[in-house]
Amino acid sequence: MAGWFLLFGIAFIAFALSAVSGGGAGLVLMPVLGLLLRPEGVPVALSIGTAVSSVSRIILFFRNIRWHVVLRFVPPALPAAWAGVLLLRQLEPAYLNLLLGLFLISNLPLVLRRQREIETVPQAGNIAWLPVVGTLAGFVSGFTGAVGLLFNRFYHRLGLNKQEIVATRAANDVLLHLVKVVLYVSYGMLDRATLTAGVVVAMAALISSVCMKFSLRHIPDHLFRKIGHGAAVAAGVAMMVIAGNQIVTKDRIGVHYSRESSEIKIALDWRQHRVALELEKPAEIEVRHTMNPQIGTSPNSAEFQYTLSHILHVSIIDGIYVTHVDTRHTNAPDI
Known part of the structure; x- marks a missing residue:
């Protein structure tokens, strides 16, 4: 029981930071869930919680959704997510988590940049590559349960402000996560512990979204981006440590x-x-x-x-x- 209360507290903080940084709660929670669930149950619990979080953010930030991004991102992401779920049933997620951790740590130079350099971002990006990003995001999300901060840079390059990033990401993610939940259930990957963890994460995400609705407007854009990069680095280090321990134990290294x-x-x-x-x-x-x-x-x-x-x-x-x-x-x- 104490573990579930601890999960709720960490999930609340993670989704609060996610609202500030533009995403990444799932990647922050992956190491914690890895201590409570079997490896294949982690993406299932994350998808349940993140789906609820996305629905709440759509309701709270509906006016800030940029639908032209959603229409190019979601269609290729859905079949790619199915491919990721199929791969999850065959391979060990710890190896992919280790690679994702390395990718997230690559954000460290962005954390160390000066404020003037951070503010230099494109005001209008090319959206032609969005289907490719959607495909990659869907596949990785199906395999790990979350993509979060992995693709945050692409949203910044579109010239979106912080409210638009939070809202558009939620609109991109909600259908993706709901489809994944259906796939996980159909493949028999949902047990009682995983469902309990998903409900706990969902409750924390819902309460956190309501609390952060009124705080986001007071955060400067440059600080919003820097917090996002810092959260990515922290999540990457945690993912590498947890995944490394899992690989050492499982493969008897x-x-x-x-x-x-x-x-x-x-x-x-x-x-x-x-x-x-x-x-x-x-x-x-x-x-x-x-x-x-x-x-x-x-x-x-x-x-x-x-x-x-x-x-x-x-x-x-x-x-x-x-x-x-x-x-x-x-x-x-x-x-």
């Missing part, structure tokens, strides 16, 4: 180092593979690839076996050659 009088050993574990580099005296290098066929067995367990070793030898005396060894042990090699 580990680095090992040992040093003896006559040799130095460095090894990297990834899933059922181990790649080891051995520096031996007087002057020989061995690169060893060993594969463990028993996927899912802990390297520290008695049942863990290493087999099928391929060793590349580089020696100033014997030259370069390869050996193959079929070794079977009840314990992992000591390295």
Whole structure:
């Protein structure tokens, strides 16, 4: 129960910052939801909450919607979202989250720019590329549940002010999120915990939108953009940390180092593979690839076996050659 109250508080703050920065609540909430739900449940809960947030912002900022942007963005985004949902059922989202985190961190130079540089933005952008942006946004949103700040730069380049960005993004997102929710349910990706998290996020989003309606007008445009870039960097760092931990745990990634009088050993574990580099005296290098066929067995367990070793030898005396060894042990090699 305490976790749901904590989620509500963080979601309220995230959607408040989202109103100030022009989006990004979903990306901020992804690391938090990742601690409460299974990975494939995160985009489902985000879509439920973000759909409610988009509806509330459409009602509150309806006059600021720029429909010519919506009409070019939404049609290609919907089928792309379906493709993203299908991919979500096949692949591990943590790897994409890691890449998205790197992309978000690229906003750091924009945070460090001076105010005069930040204010230099186009007043009227070309809208011909909007279908492409819609396709990319729909696909990424279907896979992760949120795009938020990823595409905020494109809205700025259209010359939209802060109210127009909030309203137009909501109009672009609402149908997209509703379609995704239907797809998630139809594919059996909605369980009780995910539904509860989605309802909690939706309630926080609704209350936050009402509270921020009267605060947005008092925020200068340059500060609006800078907060958005800062939120993107913070979300990127959090996504990389969470996704990195998930990948390390799921794929059993580990680095090992040992040093003896006559040799130095460095090894990297990834899933059922181990790649080891051995520096031996007087002057020989061995690169060893060993594969463990028993996927899912802990390297520290008695049942863990290493087999099928391929060793590349580089020696100033014997030259370069390869050996193959079929070794079977009840314990992992000591390295």
